[in-house]
Amino acid sequence: MNVINAFGKQPKSWMLAETLVYLGGVVVLDLHTTWQFSMFVFYSTPVFFIALHFPRRMALGFAIFVGVVAMLANLDSLPRRSMGSFAWAGVNRTIAYLFVAGCAISVRNVREEMRQRMRVLEHSQELEREIIRAGEREQMRIGQDLHDGVCQTLAALDCAAQCLKLDLENAGSPQAKLAADIQKGLSAATLEARNLARGIYPVSIKGDGLGLALRELVMTTKTLTHAPIGFESDDDIAVRDSEVAMHLYRITQEALSNAMRHANATRVDVRVTRENQLLKISVADDGCGSAIPARPDGIGWRTMRYRAKLIGAEIKMETEAAGGTTVRCSIPYSV
Template sequence: TNGCTKYIGTLHDITDWKQLQTQLVEAIEMEQRRIGHDLHDGLCQHLTFIEFRLHALREKLADERKAESAELAKLIRQAIEQTRTLARGLSPVVLAADGLMHALQELAARTEQTLHVSCTFRCPASVLIHNNIVATHLYRIAQEAVHNAIRHGQPKRIEIELRQAEGRALVGVRDDGIGFTPPPSGHRGMGLRIMHYRAALVSGTLAVQREAAGGTSVVCSLVTDGGPAAG
């Protein structure tokens, strides 16, 4: 009216909502870690005890029953290995500042062993992440990037890198596959959305791009010089 343009708007403080999201994800990670420890320290130890008792019992069995007991021992050993795999999946990063380095090294070795793709881990110098929640998010980002590369990129080689420079920690996954051009934010797949979400939770950035020489690179970077995310 009277030649004046008026605007009506509302403001919402989403700080509490973001804090609630962060606390919820942290609670889920902590519960997964607890279950992982229970599997390793409880069920896995119990199965190992059964395996030990079975080996002792075999010495008292007649020869015709020893083959059957050997098959049972094999099944128990498989159950132990499956339990350990589940425990590692639920709690991949140990509660130590160097836990992320060891977890990424194991991720590379396990990828190469089980998926038959050359996968290496490079860490020029020690990178210590004291906050286990942050370290776990970085691990999950790398894990998803590796799985995406294998599912969509048809790579022959994958490199996982962890390094620190100028007060920032960087976790990168690069492959030599067919390459992947990231879609706009509104059209991202679930895996890519989760990686961006995890990066935001630790106040980091995530860059996904097709490499000029072929393949795809995924790099997550965050401040580690005393910022709140570093712990």
């Protein structure tokens, strides 16, 4: 295949010239060989190459041309056989060369169809990646708007409520307690909004930011759900590709969300380790099982699998008979 590919990368004029030179060499060899020895394979080779790289009409015409050349090169056999036998052998050889050309044309068509399918597949995958990137950009915009807009407004209202509480306390007003309750609620809402903003889009995800972002994700989830969630991570974890890191973050986020919403777990553990040149992330719960086993084609599980496929990672789910589900994602650490 390397020879065929190298031949096909040349200019058309070069390919045709080299083929004619080769054919001339075959004719010379045939003229110096007794007619009992068949040169069919040697004559078929240029027919195959021409049919593989040139238009169909030219390929079929070249096959007929080679058939005529082969007949002329075997004129020395005419005294030993009848004209009818000689002509019949020439027609058979020409038909065989046409068949070789047809096979090469079929191979070329199959290769072209496969290349077209690969282009369509690559285009489809690029569109899918762009959809994911567009989603990430939109999440970033929403997270930033939430942080810079709603969070700042709540913080300002919290400050105003704090000032109002102090004024009412100084005035000895009985409404000071109500102002204190309002200020406390605003503080809680501000904290929750900030945690939501970080969950929608983590700020630091490049380099060694993946471990920090996952640690912050666990802390935010603990704050919002008041659930016991453990986190372990090797200190030297670093993912240089920010897109890969973001996909790993989203996979962990989805697995953690499923465990918290559907598993009825009393504890969830998130671990990020490096083993045997692999970066491994696991999310394990001790509950009754998440929604993933019951709905293997659910959008959450499909999204995790698709993200893993995009970055060349392997993801699998293990459910213990006694209860509990573990989602494991591993990727070569050369990322």
